[in-house]
Amino acid sequence: MEERQEIVHLPGGRFRLVDLSRPLGPTESEPSPPRLRRITHQEGAALWRQLFGIPEAALPGGLGFAGEYVEASTHASTHVDAPFHYAPFSAGERARTVDEVPLSWFLGPAVVLDVSDLPDGFMIPAEEIEGRLEGMGHVLSPGEAVLFRTGAGACWGAGEFFERGCGLGREAVLYLVERGVRLVGTDAWSLDRPYPLIGAEWRRRRDPSLLWPAHFAGAEREYCQVEKLANLEQLPAVGSTLVCFPVKVEKGSGAWARAVGLVPAEEGPG
Template identity: 65%
Template sequence: MSAAPEDVVTLPGGRVRPVDLSHPLGPTPSEPAPPQIARTSHTDGAQLWEHWYGIPAGALPLGAGFAGEVVTASTHAGTHVDAPWHYAATAEGAPAWTIDEVPLSWFIGPLVVLDVSDLRTGELITPALIDARLRAIGHALTPGDVVAFRTGADRLWGRTEFWEHGSGLGRDAVLHLVDSGVRLIGTDAWSLDRPYPRIGEEWRTTGDPDRLWPAHFAGADRRYCQIEKLARLDELPPTGATITCFPIKVAAGSGAWARATALVPV
């Protein structure tokens, strides 16, 4: 897909096309606990200033005040980053980092997109499968790579079944990536683990604790971050793009919203 001239940015290293990888933060059936937005109109803004300072609307340059919003949302709603603190109180034998403690260098780097959209919903992504997909695109992981899995679940964004779809990583797959120098792992699904409803169903039938969110709990052994609910991974090349996904600096947060963006060379 060719980019329109206004979609190309010239940086010191060359020209790139930004691709927005984020879903909007707002009410959606795709979130079991959807964000809520209370909006303040321009008229409301003018009335507020009159209440606070006695300034009538007619005195304002445009006869109106400023619009605004108050958002009530989980830090794990929409496209967001999970901090090590989300997984456990400790990581690698030390206090786990909260989102405001994670180095910014973790949130920018070469992006590797692995297409696993051929897998069935609930299928486990293994180290062997990761290595096979890396060989297929001719890439060897290097420290600082950001790996994102395209499960195809994002095509269901805006529908209630979104959070029930997609494949997911297990503990071994997470450790395999982190031990290769990957500190940020992404997915277009609701969770880096297999879908929550699938995990709940298996617990009722097997009672096996090893099946309970193994990708997340692997963060107690290795420090790493996830970025979940990515969008438009299908528009990116397997390698060559750079991702930036700096999270909002939520004080002592277990996660935070991020405007994930891929910079694709043109």
């Protein structure tokens, strides 16, 4: 992904924008990749002729509007999982869909935990998170978003992306949610461990507790997750702001999001 160094002036100072989103399009990193059908400017002009009888010659350069038709899962590319994705009920109440989750959950201080030293398939326990936060000298506050940099993001675009990265265990998710964290993110395909590993483990051990414990923790305590983030290495461990409003998909289990990190920038030109 091409690195952008955009600086914006907002109330409170100057901020560098970091694009944390993956493109929505065909890629080997998705087992069920999105499909895009592109409408050319010529086809756009032909559409106006078909619908309204407006000839191409009446349009500037004889061209109409370009467009795209997208066929994709709402969980493709960078996206938000709503509580309804995990189970029909959360904490004893009907689980909220993505259009019902408060917008405030998708805007707040970001805490980036670099766990890229952990092996692929490792299940992160609560103690690991607690120890790393203590090492940073940071105490979690309600409203913070915790983002895990697993290193899997380096494989985006290749089929192996689906098999890379570590994931959270049930206790790790509950540890975060109990401290007021409502949004947990990862640069991997899933907040849980890689799906092929989970499948192989089931065939070998038949242990239900190892099946997507991070996701299913959302049936106990309500939270959202944002998956397939990009460029987390460009964010500081603390001090940036995450913005990742999801598309308002009616009764959706999830939705695509354009995730952006706002990093305070030093004063200077730009």
